[in-house]
Amino acid sequence: MTALLERPEVVYRRYTVVMADTTVKVDPAVRDRLLVLARERGMTMRDLIAELAGATPTKEELQARYEATKAYCETHFGVTFTDEDHDRAEQVWKDLEAARPVDSL
Template identity: 40%
Template sequence: MADATIKVSPETRDRLAALAAARGTTIGTQVALLVEQQPTAEQIAERVAEGRRLLREHFGMTLPDADLDKGPDLLQRVYDIAAADVRAKVTPRRSA
């Protein structure tokens, strides 16, 4: 594949050069590595869908996608639901 030229500010070029030198690579290799680390919107959507599928299939999560999309406190809500499910399944012991 033929090389291409991209325009960046001198500051960005210098930063890329410093990153590449520190890693023993070229600027082109460093740009390629940086790009490979950034998922596309499609890849992010696939990861989200797979994560939700796993939560539902393996952990019994019942939240609909609309609820999952509501906010950053998703993990805490999942923990709360899981804890409530466990509490509902455990019968309290009676003291003798």
Template identity: 45%
Template sequence: MADTTVKIDDTTRDRLKALADGAGMSMKDYLAQVAAEKEQERLQDTATAAFRRAISAPGVVDRFDTEFGGLPAAVKRENPQAA
């Protein structure tokens, strides 16, 4: 794949360079990772919206609970205090 140049201001370049350095990556690899993460976030947002639309349909949650027994009962712990 061919490389290209993107024009950004010095402040943004410095911020990206510091983030890449902090991650132990080249800026090229860091920006590729950020792009992949942003794509994944967009896909997750789309899937979440579709799921919310699906379960908001009347009766869907009730039919799910009938078919699969609903949510499990809360787990009771012998010692509910934090360690």
């Protein structure tokens, strides 16, 4: 019985046609943390990074989400948000993140 094996460069070429690799350089501490997070989830670091990228919205997606939420609140609750309301809410979040006291909205 004879086994026919493909040369590694042929296998690699087929793989790279389907999958594009990019090297991302990070500090060793970041790399190690990503590895721990991936192992805890039972996945590869590649899959973890893909999951993180997919779950993190872009500015455009956040703006669309804001507009949809604003429209929903106006339609279903009769609440109209002004630009001043938005700016005040943003300031409240910044104060909360900085552990500063927050006045009521």
